[in-house]
Amino acid sequence: MLNKRSFSGWKRFVLCLPVIFVFAHMLPVLELRQHSSVQYQHKEKPKKFDRLVLGPASGEGLPDRLQCQGTKALNKTSRTFPNDSHSEDLVVFVTFFATYNSTVDRRVNGRPVDLVTVGDTSYNKVERSMAILNVFINFIQVTMPQSDVIILTDPASELPVHRDKVTIHPIQGEYSRDLLMLQRIRSYIAFLEIVLEKQSQRQGKVRHYIFTDSDIAVVNDLGQMFAEYSNFDLALTFRNNKEQPLNSGFIAVRGTAEGILRAKAFFQEVLKVYSSKFMKASRMLGDQLALFWVVKSQPSFDVRRFTRREAFIDEIGGASVLFLPCSIYNWTPPEGAGQFHGMPLDVKVVHFKGSRKRLMLESWNFLHSSSSDISDMLCLILKSGRTKYDF
Secondary structure: OOOHHHHHHHHHHHHHHHHHHHHHHHHHHHHHHHHHHHHHHHHHOOOOEOOOOOOOOOOOOOOOEOOEEOOEEOOOOOOOOHHHOOOOOEEEEEEEOOOOOOOOOOEEOOEEOOOEEEOOEEEOHHHHHHHHHHHHHHHHHHHOOOOEEEEEEOOOOOOOOOOOOEEEEEOOOOOOHHHHHHHHHHHHHHHHHHHHHHHOOOOOOOEEEEEEOOOEEEOOOOOHHHHHOOOOOEEEEEOOOOOOOEEEEEEEEOOOHHHHHHHHHHHHHHHHHHHHHOHHHOOOOHHHHHHHHHHHOOOOOOHHHHHOOOOEEEEEOOEEEEEEEHHHHOEOOOOHHHHHOOOEOOOOEEEOOHHHHHHHHHHHHHHHHOOOOHHHHHHHHHHHOOOOEOO
């Protein structure tokens, strides 16, 4: 028979069994969480490079994609030029731009920590933004030299931009960082109202408008878009993305009185939805979420069309809206099917979103300082696009 002490010890052992069992099962879970946390931290802080890093070019062997050997294009992208279309119409690029001066001069060993060098030039944060803006203008003046550029900005800003065919257009509004994308839509509406007022005074050529982010490179003529698709009021670019299929970085407006009036009404509806539903995303994505909401709220609209790489037109709130594939009119190097399947030969716009701003400056330097053409430069972009850079 067991004595009392043995029985007591056995009883304590039995009572501890559930604790041992739970602990044994919790240990792998804790290790998994720790491992996941390390992975998450690693993803949150990817290494960024201060120089171009070339990798393999996507789309190798595909007949309708750019083929590269180093930074030399083996097949050329199909390019059109402004005089190819023999059109009397003009295209005006409109971009929204604001800068923010840093109140803290952060230095290590007497050197600013936010200083970035590209080529032979070093930039602080404000100078970086201005460099991107100037390269945006450079690309337009190379590929579409007849086009004007209008910069919508805060009246308090003093932008050091003195270029031919470039106009600074101040718009009153709220330019705080948290409301910047909301203000952009308001500025578009205010600008279109001014254009409408002047419409009756203007004779001769029609002036179409393309509203873009300033971190894009126009690498092909966009004037033919208005002739090829003759029945739209405004155009949006789409991608195969379930939550955010529309990108607000490229919006075209036909320069007729009807087109401008309908585009203005469309923007006003987007602004209304933005203000009522997506203010929590006001700093970055609210405009794109509002755009999609307005479009998908049309009862007959079929969102499955966003999964195909084909342009289409639909009626949205009284406006004829042309939907253009991002893979041609808003191609982004680091993401989406466009990158992983290569660069289409008919690409017209490259969008250097996120951490690809250095790549935009490097691409212009490459084109400007070498005997290479735009197709070769696109090889540089294609082979560098997946790398994260320092700004």
